[in-house]
Each structure stands twice: as structure tokens, then as C-alpha cells.
Amino acid sequence: MAKRIVTKIGDIFCVELGNGYKSYFQYIANDMTQLNSSVIRAFVGRYPMDYQPDMDKLVKSEVAFYAHTVLRIGLVGDHWYKVGKSKDLGLDELASAWFVGESPTVYNPETDKFDDVDPLEHFYVWHCNESHIPIGKMTPEISESPMTTNGSVLSWFRIVERIKYGYTSADLYLNRYVKQKPWPWVESYLTYFDRMARLRYYFHFKGEKICREVIRTSDGNFINLSENDPEKDGYALFTGSFGDISWCAWNVTGEKFNTIWDKHHGKES
């Protein structure tokens, strides 16, 4: 017989990160404004696999992010499991967290149809269990608030991804305004194509900081740049951080980046 799954507000779950570490999150509320889905708070920090946390201390630790998800799917798939519970839910902090959504279409009562609109000009925000507030364009008040998160109900893998890396690679309009921050130990590899300049970039970040960059020019030449070698042939190493570029770039594997890097390393000079 299938195991009966019961989740209660206050439950604490563990996510194994797969590299000898684990992290925790807590189920703290249901949000009627978002389909009555479960709201979780994920805690900052990764712990060795043999670590036994004190639940009361754990829930006092810093919150990494809030998110909406469906707990059951993660439990059935063994993507997380329950390790304890706490009555401390940190609801005061949750009450000040902004959830953000955007509308790609707007109902037009005159034509009785939905018109396509620019989602970047149709953001709405809400606090858990409160009504939506349409704000139009993103405002600094929202984007600079420390706890502003995408309010969509996220799949288990987006939750695990964010706990593991510090960011999710989902293409969120919000990430143009709220910068994504990988954990300092995370290596990320991205590719971005500048359509006007016809330049293709490959980036290697450690945490938020750029380590290496390969630029492919429109005539098929490659330029390798790094911290030690930041300028070459009129091109300069990207000076921004991971969050400046991540929302418009695509992931490549480290293997692919290294192949491209090695192929052209030392060739140009």
C-alpha cells in the first residue's frame, strides 16, 4: 500500500544537495491568493550529511527565500523528506515579503477578448493571503526589498535547484530587477548571444563573480578572457555580476565551456 503522506504547517524538510551536503526548509503557510498552495521558507546554509540540526536553532537562522510549491510531489519523488517540526514560523517576516507576478495578457471588456501586453509593464504584487496589487512597471520599493520573490507555484525541481545553487534558471521577468545570487561555492556556466553586435559570449562564474569568458565574434574568431588576462583585441572581460546577465542567458555544461576554452586558449597570441 502506498505510504500516506501528511504535511502540517511547521514541518521542516531536508533537501540533499548531492555533493556531501544538505539544506533545510520549513512549511509555514498556505496562500489563498495563490491557489491555496504551500508557502515555504528555505534557510541559508548547507550542512554536512552527518549533521543533526537543533530544530529550534535552525528556524532562527537566516531565510534564503520564500516560495510557493506543492510539497507532496517532492515527498513522493524523494526530493525532500521530513526531519522535524517547529512552532516558530517566522510569520512576521513572511508578512513583509513581496510575491510578484506578471500578466502577459489583459482582459479587454470592450472586445471581450484578452489583449497581449508587455509583461514588464504589467507586474502585480502581493503579501501572503492578501489581495493582488497591480503596480505596472517594477518599482524600486519592490525590487529593492530584501524578500521579493517570484510568486508562481514552483515545481519541485525549481525549489531544489534554488536551494542547491542559490538561483533558479527559469526565465523570470522579475530577474531583470531582482538579481539572482548563486551561493559563493557554485560554479555556473552561461552562454549569451548579443543579437545586435552578433557576438556570442560564454561565461564562467564562481558565485557571483566572473572567472573566465570566451567571446565568439561574428566572423568565427574566439577571444579568451580571464581575471589575469582581462583585455584582448579591443574586448574586455565582463564587469558585471552573475545577476546582471543570468536572466537573459542559457546554461551550458562546464564540460562544454572547458572544451571551448581549451580549444582556443593560447592560440590567439
Place this chain on the structure above:
Amino acid sequence: MAKRVKIKIGDVFCQEHGDGHKSYFQYIADDSEKDGCPVIRIFKTRYAVSENPGIEDVISSEVGLYVHTDVVSGSEFGGGWYKVGESADLGLDGLALARFVELGDKSGDEGEWSIDKLSRLDPYEECFVWRCDEPRENIGPVNPGDWIAGDAFDGSVYLWPKTVELIKTGYITQRIEMALIDDIVKRRAWPWVDSYTSLIDPLTKFQYYFHFHGDNLVCEVIEKPDGNTVCLSPDKPIADGCSLFDGKFGDIGWRSHEFIGKEKFESVSDKCEQASTAPAGNGGFLRGLRDRLCGR
């Protein structure tokens, strides 16, 4: 009872544009490489609705696009096309030269399911190219902006409303699947079509607005992060440290949300004209990323 529509290879259809014009296409083949999906050839010429060109004249005119689409459903729904005749001349020599293209990202590869595979993978890892009724070939990885040579066309199957859009303008704006195919296969706009687009350079935060007539750029407005705007055109290609985009409409793989309406473009260009009476900004202003990186 609804009338049964019998459609066969060789049929010629008319699509009205809704602006007093119409144009034609012909159903010319079923592509076994795309599960037997019908292939049509869309003719470039548009006619006034009152004109009545002969079928032979229509099918001897220049072909603009080859497309996979469901011919039947477009003729059954309102707003779609209707049959006007048929011809045994299918122009298959032309079709034989057409190459169809699709992208893949290797996310379907066999192996263990992992978080990393569900992430936003590089979409240019796989690129499939085929000719009608011939097996596809993977030529990937490819680089965006390296256009597939020769007569290349997006090989995905178009639902009939998309095909209507294609017949009217030469391209489609909204893509859910194959969103990035326009980085590999150039969009084509019919010569009479006005297109308005906008994109932001994520690195410099410059916002660019474009007005194209056919494939050619008519006007470009650049909104700088400090709120200043610059208006450029072929008559005034350089101003305030910025230069006019030197490409055609199809040289940029526009994303769905980057197509803006005429009104939006005009609201920006109007603002720009008012501002141009103000004193010019400093000449040494940081130029767009393309200039900065290219050392121009």
C-alpha cells in the same frame, strides 16, 4: 450538416488580409519527414481584393515561403483561406531546393533525469536540417547569427492562425515552440509591411526601438539609461555618440515580446522629437555595447 471539404495536392487557396488585399498559396506536397504534414508554397505577390488573377498567373509568380501547415483546418474556420482552383504545376523543383530547419537542446537525451537537465539549456546544441521527404540531419551545435545558407525555412508545423499571419506579413511574432529559430533562419517581411520592435541591451541597459518597412530600417530610437533619447534614421545615421543599426529586419531574431505596436513606437519617437530641441548631451557618451566591444 457542415460541408465536407475535400482538399488535395495541387489546390490553390486565397487568403484575404483584411486590409483590401489578398494573396495566394498552393498545397504542393506531404512531407514524410514531418509525419506527412502538408507543405504549402506562399506566393509573394499581393492583389487587391477586387482583382481576379488567373491560376496560371498566380502559380507562375515568385514563391516567398515554404511552410508546413494544416491546410484543412484553415479552410474550415472563419478568417482562414478558401480554395480558388487547382493546378498540376507544383513547382517541385523549387521545393527540392528548400531546406527546413529545427532546433533541439539535447534535453531529450537518454540518461538519468537530473536538475541540470531541466535547466535552461543552451538551445543551439542541436540543429536539424532536411529537405521535403528526405531524412533529417543534425548539423549542431550551431551559433546564433550564423544563418543557414541557401533557401532555409522554419520547419515547424504552423497552426492555421499562424499561417494566416505568415501570409499577411511574411513572418510570425508569437512563438511558443522553436522560440529561437529566428536566430538561425532569417525572418522575411513582405516589402509593404511595417514592423515595430524594441529590445533592451541587458549589459548597457540601452533600450532600442525600431521601425522597419519591409526588411529596411526606417527609424531607430535609442533610450539611454539616464532617460535621454536619440532618434536616428538613414538620413541621420549618427547622433549623440550613437549610430544607426546597420542590419535588416531579419538580422535580429526578435523574441515574441519584442514586437511592439505602432502606437508604442510613436509615443517614444514623439517624446524624442520634443527632447531634440533641448541642448545636445555630452559627445563622449558611452556608446552601445557593440561599439564598446568592437572598439569602433
